[in-house]
Amino acid sequence: MAATTSASNAAVSDSQGPASPGSSADNPTIQYSVILDHLIGDKRPIKDPNPAVLGGLPVPPKSNEQKMIERGMESCAFKSVLACVGGFVLGGAFGIFTAGIDTNVGFDPKDPLRTPTAREVLKDMGQRGMSYAKNFAIVGAMFSCTECIIESHRGKSDWKNAVYSGCVTGGAIGFRAGLKAGVLGCGGFAAFSAAIEYYLR
């Protein structure tokens, strides 16, 4: 700023150049402040930013509903709901599968030698499947939600997001059993997430 003012002083003191205001009409003066007001300042015209004019590719404008739908599908809430549902289905399948290969299904503690009926076995399998499904759903929703929040906060998408959210999820799950279990859960789940990310990337 000091350089420009001293330069303008020097220019004016050298000669009455064409830039001095009020000079002859055949050399119109340019008053930058007025032009800047019309370009950048308060008097600029309101324009519709069309990328075709500005230099990008002409793209058909998206309607408001489309924008809202896209914003909803990218949001953290939608992603965590999706992970919750997916976790529920996967957990149910996994639970029923492990119940299928488990020899203790349908075990009746009052009469251990009796073979259980098909209905009892099925009921037990369903209960186990439901319990696994609920656990998986909660874990999936928590992991997805925390990963989305951490990624939104950092503004980058790399493997560290999964590791941090794995630590948070594992820590939250383990914390209910005490601090040490929480730390172990954090480390374990973070390592698991890191392995999955390494495989995926």
Add this chain to the structure above:
Amino acid sequence: MDPMKAQQLAAELEVEMMADMYNRMTNACHRKCVPPHYKEPELTKGESVCLDRCVAKYLDLHEKLGRKLTELSVQDEEMMRKAAVGSGH
């Protein structure tokens, strides 16, 4: 300089200025926010959040610097006018 001429000149310069600003903004934000990995064609959540912030900051900067430049050029013109009046007498 009368406002009409200033407005006309500004209208001519505006298209070029906006195109230039758009190009620079696209380049800068792309360089800062999109790492050259290209594992998938869609923008991830982190990248789109970063781009939103980058564009907001760029436009904010553009506006603030424009105002500062207008202020400085007003001061410059005042000084030149005083010097012209002073040396004219």
